[in-house]
Each structure stands twice: as C-alpha cells, then as structure tokens.
Amino acid sequence: MFGGVIIFLFLALLFSALRVLREYERGVVFMLGRFHKVKGPGLIIIIPILQQMVRVDLRTIVMDVPTQDVISRDNVSVQVNAVIYFRVLDPERAIIQVENYLEATSQLSQTTLRSVLGQHELDDMLAERERLNADIQEILDKQTAAWGIKVANVEIKHVDLNESMVRAIAKQAEAERERRAKVIHAMGEAEAAEKLAEAAQVLSHEQQAIQLRYLQTLTEIAGDKSSTIVFPIPVDILEKFTRSSA
Structure with a gap:
C-alpha cells in the first residue's frame, strides 16, 4: 500500500x-x-x-489599437484606429523587463498614435498615411526594444470625421474644382487672345492674306443650308477687279 x-x-x-x-x-x-x-x-x-x-x-501578434480621439494641429477633432504587427525577439526581457508585454504594447501604441497624429494637420492624416505609419512604427520600435519586442508594421485603418466636417471638406473640394476650372478657362482665353493678336498682326501686313481669309469665309457660309446669303464685299477686292479690267 x-x-x-x-x-x-x-x-x-x-x-x-x-x-x-x-x-x-x-x-x-x-x-x-x-x-x-x-x-x-x-x-x-x-x-x-x-x-x-x-x-x-514568438509568432507575429496582430493587435488592434482601439479608436482614439485625436485633435489635429489645425484643431480638427477626429477618431482614429490602427493595427500593429509585432513579435517577441527576446523572451527573457519580454517577461522580466515588463509586467505584461501585451498590455504594455497596447497602451504605448494608443498614446503614441495620439501623440504623433496630434502633430499633423488633417490633410496629412488623409493623404500621407504611409509616412505617418512609418513614424509611429519607428517610435514604437525604439521604446519596445527594451522589452525584447520588435514592431514590424503599423497601419492606420480609419480616420473618421464628424458629419459637419465631412460637409466642410466636400465644400472645400468643390470650391477647389471650381477654382481650377476658372484658371484653366482663363489660361485658354489668354492663349486664344495671344494667337488672335498674332493672326491680326500677320493679316495687317499681308493684304492678300486678308482676301484669302475673306474667300474662305464665303466658302464656309456657302456650305450652310441658308437659301439667301447677304455678305458685304470689301472695297479692296473690287479695286483689284477694277485695276485688272482697266
């Protein structure tokens, strides 16, 4: 027993x-x-x-960063969330140097996300996400290195705006499109005026060019469906015929 x-x-x-x-x-x-x-x-x-x-x-851990309220440098309130990819490189430091490396990495990611994005304007958040991702990843990687953790990548998932800000951005984009259209139209008018001035200068020095242009205009009008055409004949052309008959 x-x-x-x-x-x-x-x-x-x-x-x-x-x-x-x-x-x-x-x-x-x-x-x-x-x-x-x-x-x-x-x-x-x-x-x-x-x-x-x-x-x-030791596998790569995918961690969602909860939605954070961020105030941009141009005083716009937005809600941002992200995802972080990291892995443990040194198990000893990951256990000894920090109480809970998962919780510590999550909290550090949230504060870093707010800090980095708060230094940029709204346009940067919307248009330059790759650069912001790289900045956040670099900061996190430096701070988590002491815990034996390697941050491989950071991706900003969503930048959410309130409804009034969305309408303001839409109005701004519409105004920008109208401005570009007016600029293009003005450039076209200026170019056309420049070409007309050059053509007028050439015609003023070449009398025959004026007569050829006149005949070309008659040809274009003759192709119209109108039955009757009244067109003034320049005196210069009549003088040409008068001189030839004399």
Missing part, C-alpha cells in the same frame, strides 16, 4: 516535470525565483517546486 503511494507520487512528479513546447514557443525558466534559462522548443524538464516556467509565443 505504502509502495503504491510512493510510485503514484513519483509518476505524478514526473508528469508534472515534463513540458512540451511547440516550435513557435519558448519557456522562460526561473530557479527559486531567479532567472535560470530559456528552453524550447520540444520536450523539456522542469524541476517541480524549485523551478517555474512561463510560456512565450
């Missing part, structure tokens, strides 16, 4: 001492409260009572 109890306790201790870590897992082992070593993957042995182990996942 007593021998059976001993065997049972031995087997229980043996099974409790065995741990299996997957390929993407590491075990941070402590010996009497002090860091001992990082083990894994595969089958490892933990001495009961004397040693404790904390599992660490």
Whole structure:
C-alpha cells in the first residue's frame, strides 16, 4: 500500500516535470525565483517546486489599437484606429523587463498614435498615411526594444470625421474644382487672345492674306443650308477687279 503511494507520487512528479513546447514557443525558466534559462522548443524538464516556467509565443501578434480621439494641429477633432504587427525577439526581457508585454504594447501604441497624429494637420492624416505609419512604427520600435519586442508594421485603418466636417471638406473640394476650372478657362482665353493678336498682326501686313481669309469665309457660309446669303464685299477686292479690267 505504502509502495503504491510512493510510485503514484513519483509518476505524478514526473508528469508534472515534463513540458512540451511547440516550435513557435519558448519557456522562460526561473530557479527559486531567479532567472535560470530559456528552453524550447520540444520536450523539456522542469524541476517541480524549485523551478517555474512561463510560456512565450514568438509568432507575429496582430493587435488592434482601439479608436482614439485625436485633435489635429489645425484643431480638427477626429477618431482614429490602427493595427500593429509585432513579435517577441527576446523572451527573457519580454517577461522580466515588463509586467505584461501585451498590455504594455497596447497602451504605448494608443498614446503614441495620439501623440504623433496630434502633430499633423488633417490633410496629412488623409493623404500621407504611409509616412505617418512609418513614424509611429519607428517610435514604437525604439521604446519596445527594451522589452525584447520588435514592431514590424503599423497601419492606420480609419480616420473618421464628424458629419459637419465631412460637409466642410466636400465644400472645400468643390470650391477647389471650381477654382481650377476658372484658371484653366482663363489660361485658354489668354492663349486664344495671344494667337488672335498674332493672326491680326500677320493679316495687317499681308493684304492678300486678308482676301484669302475673306474667300474662305464665303466658302464656309456657302456650305450652310441658308437659301439667301447677304455678305458685304470689301472695297479692296473690287479695286483689284477694277485695276485688272482697266
């Protein structure tokens, strides 16, 4: 009876001492409260009572940053959320240097997102997301390096505006389109006026050119469906015929 109890306790201790870590897992082992070593993957042995182990996942973690209220540099209130991709490179520091590296990374991401976007205007948030993503990623990566964490990428997902701001931006875009249309129209008028001035200067020096232009106009009008055409004949042309008959 007593021998059976001993065997049972031995087997229980043996099974409790065995741990299996997957390929993407590491075990941070402590010996009497002090860091001992990082083990894994595969089958490892933990001495009961004397040693404790904390599992660490080395895969890339995708973390949603909750929606943050941000006031841009031009005093526009927007709501922004993002997603962060990071992974643990040093399991020892991830467990020892910070209490909960997941919670710490999440909180740091929220404050960094508000801080970085608050330094830019609304137009930058809407048009230059890649640059803002890179800035946030660089800041996070520097601060989480002490925890053994590598921030691989940051993506701003949505920049939400209130309804009044959406209407204001729509009016601004419409005004900008009208301004561009007027500028293009004015440039066309200026170019046309310049060409007309050049043509008038050429016609003023070439009398025959004026007569050819007159005849061309008659040809164009003759192609019209009108039955009767009244067109004044310049005196210069009549003088040409008068001189030839004389």
